[in-house]
Amino acid sequence: MNTATSFPTILDAPEARFPLRLGIENRRIRELFHNATRQQWNPATDIDWSDLHSERYDEAHLEAARMYWSRRAWGEYGAISESPALQIRFCSDRCVPDMALFFTIRSQEEARHAEVCYRMAEALGGYFEEPAATAYQGSVATHGIRRMALDPEISLEGTIAALVCAAEEIAFDVFKHLIEITPNPVARQVLRMILRDEVRHCAFGWAYLEQRMPQLDEAQREGVRAAVVTMIEKVELNGYHSSWLAPDNAASRHEVEVDRLTWEAGLGATTEDLEKPVFVRSIADIRRRMHDAWGLDIPMFTHRKIAAPF
Numbered sequence: 288m289n290t291a292t293s294f295p296t297i298l299d300a301p302e303a304r305f306p307l308r309l310g311i312e313n314r315r316i317r318e319l320f321h322n323a324t325r326q327q328w329n330p331a332t333d334i335d336w337s338d339l340h341s342e343r344y345d346e347a348h349l350e351a352a353r354m355y356w357s358r359r360a361w362g363e364y365g366a367i368s369e370s371p372a373l374q375i376r377f378c379s380d381r382c383v384p385d386m387a388l389f390f391t392i393r394s395q396e397e398a399r400h401a402e403v404c405y406r407m408a409e410a411l412g413g414y415f416e417e418p419a420a421t422a423y424q425g426s427v428a429t430h431g432i433r434r435m436a437l438d439p440e441i442s443l444e445g446t447i448a449a450l451v452c453a454a455e456e457i458a459f460d461v462f463k464h465l466i467e468i469t470p471n472p473v474a475r476q477v478l479r480m481i482l483r484d485e486v487r488h489c490a491f492g493w494a495y496l497e498q499r500m501p502q503l504d505e506a507q508r509e510g511v512r513a514a515v516v517t518m519i520e521k522v523e524l525n526g527y528h529s530s531w532l533a534p535d536n537a538a539s540r541h542e543v544e545v546d547r548l549t550w551e552a553g554l555g556a557t558t559e560d561l562e563k564p565v566f567v568r569s570i571a572d573i574r575r576r577m578h579d580a581w582g583l584d585i586p587m588f589t590h591r592k593i594a595a596p597f
């Protein structure tokens with residue numbers, strides 16, 4: 288059976304577009320849209336690719352860095368389908384129009400991130416089209432947002448809180464950390480350009496929920512909380528962004544070694560020891576912010592690689 292068609296999606300409901308609203312209904316998100324249109328960049332010409340000097344690295348480190356940047360490209364590629372799926376949802380739910388406008392650019396930005404990571408892998412000697420081991424695909428391939436976005440049973444508030452205010456927020460904190468520790472100027476510049484876009488992606492999520500949370504009833508608020516917890520437990524703590532968090536097997540050990548070699552070369556990755564405090568702090572910041580802004584209590588988490596509950 289084709290699972291893609293086995294559940295009703297928002298596409299099964301008749302489309303009701305009119306009356307069309309295009310006025311400003313969330314000023315903060317409208318500003319993010321205008322900022323985004325002014326901040327466009329070109330991976331081909333806005334990165335000083337000649338500073339990469341791939342000839343200075345040995346074969347093993349280059350191979351690892353190619354794998355690392357290829358994996359980054361796969362992750363960004365996931366957003367190329369997730370982002371327009373959310374866009375369809377915004378229209379079908381008749382969300383404030385600012386969201387749909389912003390997401391046209393957000394989709395472009397995720398496409399640009401995929402392209403710049405692909406170009407980086409190519410510049411290092413060649414992009415890899417797929418993971419070395421299929422066992423690892425479960426961790427890197429998807430966080431299920433595309434399906435959730437089209438499922439009318441799953442609340443949009445929960446999806447955005449989980450995807451943006453949790454997952455993208457963690458990614459943002461790790462990017463900041465990577466920029467601090469990456470010596471190669473091209474790798475650092477690529478990371479910095481992606482981060483420049485991600486700051487808006489994160490701000491979008493908080494601006495949306497700031498408007499929506501006061502309108503939700505207790506059950507809906509609990510749905511948002513549960514979606515965030517699921518994202519952290521089932522996706523982040525399963526190694527979606529960080530290979531050392533993935534279940535221990537040959538495939539994830541290979542990815543950890545890829546990261547270590549890439550970090551050792553200074554070409555853009557980090558290690559378990561360096562990233563762990565960043566990750567733990569990021570979760571604590573998210574918990575505090577969700578409590579202060581929305582009054583939601585996110586529980587403590589545990590993971591075999593992290594000594595104390597966090």
Ligand SMILES: [Fe+2]
Nearest residue numbers: 363366397400
């Ligand atoms: Fe991205």
Ligand SMILES: [Fe+2]
Nearest residue numbers: 397455485488
């Ligand atoms: Fe993003």
